[in-house]
Amino acid sequence: MADKLISKIPDGPLAEKWTKRKSEIRLVSPNNKRKLEVIVVGTGLGGASAAASLGELGYNVKVFCISDSPRRAHSIAAQGGINAANNYQNDNDSVYRLFYDTIKGGDYRSREANVYRLAEVSAAIIDQCVAQGIPFAREYGGYLANRSFGGVQVSRTFYARGQTGQQLLLGAYASLNKEIAAGTVKSYPRHEMLDLVIINGQAKGIIARNLVTGKLERFGAHAVVIATGGYGNTYFLSTNAMNSNGSAAWQCYKKGAFFANPCFAQIHPTCIPRHGDQQCKLTLMSESLRNDGRIWVPNNLDDVKKLRAHEIKASQIPEERRDYYLERRYPAFGNLVPRDVASRAAKERCDAGFGVNETGQAVFLDFADAIKRLGHQRVAERYGNLFDMYEKITNSSPWEEPMMIYPAIHYTMGGIWVDYDLQTTVPGLFAIGEANFSDHGGNRLGASALMQGLADGYFILPVTIGDYLSHKFAEPKTDINAPEFEEAEKAVQARIDKLFSIKGKQPVDALHKKLGNIMWDYVGMARDEKGLKKAIEEIQALKKEFWSDVCVTGTNEEFNQELEKALRLADFLEIGELMARDALNRTESCGGHFRVESQTPEGEAQRDDANFMYVSAWEYKGEDKEPELHKEPLKYEFIEVKTRNYKD
Amino acid sequence: MDFKLKIWRQKNAKAQGHFETYEIKGIEEDASFLEMLDILNEQLIREGADPVAVDKGCKSSGPVSFDHDCREGICGACSLYIDGRAHGPDSQVTTCQLFMRHFKDGATITVEPWRSSGFPIIKDLVVDRSAFDKILQAGGFISVRTGAAQDANNILIPHEKAEKSMDAAACVGCGACVATCKNGSAMLFVGARVSSLALLPQGRPEAARRARAMVAKMDELGFGNCTNTRACEMECPKGISVDHIARLNREFLKAKFSE
Numbered sequence: 001m002a003d004k005l006i007s008k009i010p011d012g013p014l015a016e017k018w019t020k021r022k023s024e025i026r027l028v029s030p031n032n033k034r035k036l037e038v039i040v041v042g043t044g045l046g047g048a049s050a051a052a053s054l055g056e057l058g059y060n061v062k063v064f065c066i067s068d069s070p071r072r073a074h075s076i077a078a079q080g081g082i083n084a085a086n087n088y089q090n091d092n093d094s095v096y097r098l099f100y101d102t103i104k105g106g107d108y109r110s111r112e113a114n115v116y117r118l119a120e121v122s123a124a125i126i127d128q129c130v131a132q133g134i135p136f137a138r139e140y141g142g143y144l145a146n147r148s149f150g151g152v153q154v155s156r157t158f159y160a161r162g163q164t165g166q167q168l169l170l171g172a173y174a175s176l177n178k179e180i181a182a183g184t185v186k187s188y189p190r191h192e193m194l195d196l197v198i199i200n201g202q203a204k205g206i207i208a209r210n211l212v213t214g215k216l217e218r219f220g221a222h223a224v225v226i227a228t229g230g231y232g233n234t235y236f237l238s239t240n241a242m243n244s245n246g247s248a249a250w251q252c253y254k255k256g257a258f259f260a261n262p263c264f265a266q267i268h269p270t271c272i273p274r275h276g277d278q279q280c281k282l283t284l285m286s287e288s289l290r291n292d293g294r295i296w297v298p299n300n301l302d303d304v305k306k307l308r309a310h311e312i313k314a315s316q317i318p319e320e321r322r323d324y325y326l327e328r329r330y331p332a333f334g335n336l337v338p339r340d341v342a343s344r345a346a347k348e349r350c351d352a353g354f355g356v357n358e359t360g361q362a363v364f365l366d367f368a369d370a371i372k373r374l375g376h377q378r379v380a381e382r383y384g385n386l387f388d389m390y391e392k393i394t395n396s397s398p399w400e401e402p403m404m405i406y407p408a409i410h411y412t413m414g415g416i417w418v419d420y421d422l423q424t425t426v427p428g429l430f431a432i433g434e435a436n437f438s439d440h441g442g443n444r445l446g447a448s449a450l451m452q453g454l455a456d457g458y459f460i461l462p463v464t465i466g467d468y469l470s471h472k473f474a475e476p477k478t479d480i481n482a483p484e485f486e487e488a489e490k491a492v493q494a495r496i497d498k499l500f501s502i503k504g505k506q507p508v509d510a511l512h513k514k515l516g517n518i519m520w521d522y523v524g525m526a527r528d529e530k531g532l533k534k535a536i537e538e539i540q541a542l543k544k545e546f547w548s549d550v551c552v553t554g555t556n557e558e559f560n561q562e563l564e565k566a567l568r569l570a571d572f573l574e575i576g577e578l579m580a581r582d583a584l585n586r587t588e589s590c591g592g593h594f595r596v597e598s599q600t601p602e603g604e605a606q607r608d609d610a611n612f613m614y615v616s617a618w619e620y621k622g623e624d625k626e627p628e629l630h631k632e633p634l635k636y637e638f639i640e641v642k643t644r645n646y647k648d
Numbered sequence: 649m650d651f652k653l654k655i656w657r658q659k660n661a662k663a664q665g666h667f668e669t670y671e672i673k674g675i676e677e678d679a680s681f682l683e684m685l686d687i688l689n690e691q692l693i694r695e696g697a698d699p700v701a702v703d704k705g706c707k708s709s710g711p712v713s714f715d716h717d718c719r720e721g722i723c724g725a726c727s728l729y730i731d732g733r734a735h736g737p738d739s740q741v742t743t744c745q746l747f748m749r750h751f752k753d754g755a756t757i758t759v760e761p762w763r764s765s766g767f768p769i770i771k772d773l774v775v776d777r778s779a780f781d782k783i784l785q786a787g788g789f790i791s792v793r794t795g796a797a798q799d800a801n802n803i804l805i806p807h808e809k810a811e812k813s814m815d816a817a818a819c820v821g822c823g824a825c826v827a828t829c830k831n832g833s834a835m836l837f838v839g840a841r842v843s844s845l846a847l848l849p850q851g852r853p854e855a856a857r858r859a860r861a862m863v864a865k866m867d868e869l870g871f872g873n874c875t876n877t878r879a880c881e882m883e884c885p886k887g888i889s890v891d892h893i894a895r896l897n898r899e900f901l902k903a904k905f906s907e
Contacts, residue, residue: 053794068715069781071821072723088801124795131797133790133850135805135813142804160814166722167817174789181785189778212770241717275678280686281719389721392738392745395678458794507693509686551697553710558660559771561713562693 004258005617005632008419009113014638015095018117021420022463026470033058036469037221037477039206041193041248043070045165045450046433047227048172049457055179057462059469062219063176064191064208066243066564071173074229074241075453078165079286079386080149081157082129082450084122089146093154095119100639102448105151105338106413106441107591107607108641109261109615111634113420114438121459122451126158128458132171136160147382148291149446151338151646157447162286162386168450172457191217192564193248194495195488196224196255196429203429204478207488211564214557216492218485220478222469223428225461226252227453230412230434232265234572234579235524236516238409239271239284245568246575249416249435257424258617258630260437261414262575263583266444266592267525268410269295269342272393272403273362280509282408283393285365286386287446290335292370292379293403295342297354297363299323307356314356314364314402325349333646340443340592340605341646343407347525348603350406357404366402407525411449413440413592414582417617417632421464422456425617428472430465432456437615442591496556499566504549508565511546515539515569515576523580528596532584536577543573578618578627585629588612609641649675649748652756653688657709658769661776665769667758668709677749681736682716682726684748685759713772721745721885724820727827728773729760734824734883742822742885762827766834766871777823779869780837787861788841790850809847816844818886825880825888831872836880838862839896840888846899856903863900 010017010024028036036059040051043065051063065073085098098119103110126144130136136158137145146155160167179185190211197205197218205220231246232238253259270285298304303321306312325345327334337345346363349355356362371379376399380387387398394404416424416431418438423430433453440448479485522535546569554560588608589598598606615632650673658665672688679687689711696710717725726743730736736746751757759773767775805813817840825836842859845851851858874893881890 049794056793067717067723067725068777069821071781072717072725074718074723077718077720077722086800123800124797126800127797128792128794130800130803131790131792131850133813133845133848135810135817135844135848136800138805138807138810140807142806143801160817163722163814163818166820167814170817174784175792175794177781177785178789178791181787187781189781241723242719243717276676278676278679278683278687280683283720388740389745392721392741393747395747395749462794503697505694505697507690509690551693553693553696559713559774562711 004425005417005630006419007111007632008421009111010420014112014116017113018120025463025467028466028470028473030058032473034060035473036060037062038223038225038465039219039221040064040225040227041206042073042227042229042435043173043176044073044075044227044229044433045169045172045453046435046457048073048169048176049454050225050227050432050461051185052172052175052179053458053462055182055184058184061179061185062188062221063185064188064193066190066192066211068189070176070187070189071170073169074244075169075450076166077241078450079162079284080288081147081159081164081447082125082168083149083156083445083447084126084158084451085119085156086123086126088144089155091154093156097154098122098156101152102439102445103441103639104644105445106443107644108441108609108613108636109590109634110439110441112636112638117460118439118452118455121455124459125451125454129168129171132174134160134167134171147288148336150287150290150336150342151333151445159288162288162383165450168454172454193251194492194567195251197485197488198255198426199478199482199484202427205480205485207492212559214555214560216489218480218489220480222472222475222478223430223465225465226416226429226431226435227433227457228435230415231572231575232409232412234515234576235409235519236512237274237279237282237520239268239282242281245571247568247571249431250571250575252416252424252426252429254620255426256620257426257429258417258619259578260417260615260617261582262579262618263523263586263593264413264442264591265409265579266339266411266413267343267407268339269346269407270365270405271408272390273357273406274359284408284410285390285403285405287339289365289383289386292374292382293335293365293367294324294369295326295335295363295365296322296324297349297356301353304354304356308358315368315400330646332648337646338443338445343525344594346407361406362404363406364402365405367398368402371399411444413437413442413444417615421467422461423464423468428468430461432461442593495567496563499550499552499563500556502548502550502552504551506549507551508562508569511542511550512569512572514542515573518542519576523576523583526594526596527583529584532580535580536584539573539577539580546570546573581627582616582618585616586612607643649677649751649753651675651751651754654756654758655712656760657712657772659709660771661768675748677747679748680719680744681730681746681748682719682744685712685714688712713774715774716744719744722820724822727762727775727822729762729827731758734828735885740885740887742820762823764826764832766826766832766869767823780821780823782869783834783838783862783865784841786865787854787858790845791854803849805848813844813847816840816888816892819888820886822885824883824885826871828879828883829872830877830879831875833874834866834871835874835893835896836884836888836890838866839893842899843892843895846895855899856906859896859899860903
């Protein structure tokens with residue numbers, strides 16, 4: 001099976017690989033494109049931009065989303081910005097620097113060629129988005145404005161207030177609407193993919209549940225594109241939207257697509273701390289806040305005690321009793337270190353007893369200096385809406401007292417394994433955006449998720465999928481009455497029937513919270529062998545508990561959110577186990593994956609390049625069987641692999 | 649905090665709806681409104697799964713269905729009419745960003761779905777807003793092909809213009825404007841999109857066609873007319889101004905005169 005992991009990276013110099021690949025790709029003539037059907041699942045930045053671009057090219061596209069409109073996909077919640085190497089600031093930015101920062105930020109666990117291509121197409125994304133009418137922030141002269149994000153020393157992030165994801169998604173959604181109006185794309189909102197259909201070893205369609213009527217529907221195509229985002233909600237509490245889930249990707253895994261680096265999950269340092277047990281969702285505060293906000297805790301436990309007892313306010317603690325621990329530990333990058341580094345540093349301080357709220361799990365993000373330096377108006381222009389949002393949620397004003405923040409699960413770098421063409425190990429099945437694994441290695445830099453989603457959807461997949469489809473135009477339309485569809489639909493129906501038949505006592509959310517606790521405790525910010533083994537055991541036990549005691553109310557033949565959640569949790573339980581398994585295998589610390597056993601004397605992550613410079617790609621081997629690990633070695637031909645250093 | 653909840657229950661689009669009343673206790677004041685509903689649902693599921701509770705006459709219609717997703721006030725999925733106001737008593741927030749500290753302990757809270765003929769009910773508090781997609785498909789875009797764009801900095805847009813366009817582009821498409829309008833008009837929603845694009849040079853070439861097509865589609869789908877009560881602006885979670893309706897009217901008239 002090892003020969004399945006062929007990355008198809010073109011030969012030649014790094015900067016010429018994408019051009020070379022594009023020139024090799026066979027074209028499909030316009031009259032043949034009309035005969036070809038493509039299914040796109042998901043309408044976030046990746047899915048919407050891919051569906052729109054494929055529609056423009058003349059393919060027949062069917063696009064699916066679980067929400068009532070494509071516009072609601074969770075890309076919409078990205079706040080801070082999108083990176084691109086336009087170098088409009090003349091700060092010596094370049095495609096190479098964006099590439100290098102991304103590889104380094106990912107802790108040398110991503111592919112050189114993919115990341116270089118991402119940087120290469122980044123400028124075209126901004127051009128495209130401006131042409132679509134996205135109101136990016138502008139300087140007074142009318143030129144585009146930029147800001148900085150973590151892990152870099154240039155200003156290359158484009159933004160639209162704190163709503164960049166929303167504006168980019170509305171742009172892609174508008175392009176999608178244009179194609180829906182033109183009849184090249186047919187949209188299926190409130191439809192959830194529940195299985196992938198494979199005929200003769202090739203992806204040929206999906207089974208989807210109409211979420212309004214409950215009816216299982218069959219859809220055939222010549223190729224299927226998965227753009228369904230990440231699996232961060234395995235942890236129950238995360239910054240992901242409530243309905244974000246890993247199920248579509250997981251069905252692909254169970255049908256033969258390898259799942260890569262599942263243990264690489266990103267924990268975002270600036271989220272609003274938990275308020276109590278009734279919480280279902282954590283809210284992110286944009287990383288852009290770290291441009292001007294300074295992170296600190298008191299340097300003495302006496303002040304901590306008084307803060308927790310509400311005897312003093314943060315603003316009353318004088319400068320000399322504060323520990324700006326990121327500035328102290330990482331002078332070169334200060335508050336703008338990458339997310340994994342900032343998160344671990346916050347945990348380190350809180351574990352040492354310096355957490356500043358009652359739960360002991362919070363640090364300050366302070367704007368007092370920025371307000372003094374820039375004035376109220378300029379701070380309001382940059383962060384006003386984020387300040388308002390924070391105040392609405394916490395009832396405390398960042399203008400008067402520093403924000404309180406704590407790390408939370410935010411993004412998953414792991415995902416379906418894909419080759420350079422974004423094709424999975426199943427021919428005809430492609431994965432883009434957060435759903436694949438390819439570009440961010442062990443840690444994603446801020447403002448790079450939007451970049452990747454749109455790079456894949458606008459500029460990469462529409463080209464590479466052509467190579468596969470160029471062999472398919474002579475094939476007839478996929479017959480949805482084929483036995484493979486019959487069988488897949490029956491299996492889905494059986495899964496649903498089984499869930500209803502359990503009639504247990506525990507609501508789905510109650511079981512999901514249990515999974516979340518296991519994941520956060522043992523597969524969270526610090527992992528060790530004992531904990532991971534325990535996690536696998538506990539998840540397996542919880543899976544049994546789920547399948548014997550879950551309570552799914554209502555029936556299939558109706559709008560039924562409890563059933564939706566139960567189907568997703570069934571998959572999260574399995575995803576969680578694979579994450580723990582992958583984390584157990586990777587005994588090094590790397591990016592967002594921190595193994596307690598592998599750290600430097602100063603407590604920094606210690607990679608093990610000799611043994612782990614590979615992508616782990618897991619192959620499904622059947623129910624209750626151990627998955628098989630395949631390794632794709634990572635070769636760095638063009639850069640020198642170093643220890644990440646944000647100190648000097 | 650304890651509350652009495654009067655919630656609209658309706659099995660599906662065709663069924664007759666009715667209010668059911670529930671009691672809920674021990675809610676943290678920092679809990680969001682939707683977290684409170686999550687807790688209610690967990691309670692209803694446990695009661696439903698408990699034969700003793702069922703024997704005692706617990707015959708609720710099961711957990712309450714409601715649309716929600718990001719819970720950060722940006723996806724526009726949540727859509728509740730709470731105590732007679734779209735998105736409830738707080739201003740400039742979606743329901744997911746409404747917190748229980750805005751209610752009095754012991755209060756009775758009435759929860760209804762969006763009420764508008766443009767948004768038929770799917771179940772309980774969930775409505776069908778696909779009409780909004782259809783209006784945008786009629787013209788809410790700039791016809792640019794992927795890859796056809798020029799260098800982004802070749803299109804200069806003054807800071808103030810970009811900010812104004814962004815004010816309108818902040819619309820989350822939740823439908824509060826329609827739900828709160830006595831005419832069930834979608835003018836704020838349409839105005840926001842038309843205005844956002846009309847303010848930018850990229851949006852000008854299609855401005856007339858866009859205004860005409862989107863207004864025609866809105867009329868066709870049964871949304872009412874605007875009579876300038878400004879209720880939409882009051883209830884818009886993103887504070888979108890009726891100035892954008894004025895700009896839509898200007899664009900629409902210009903389009904008519906140029907015909």
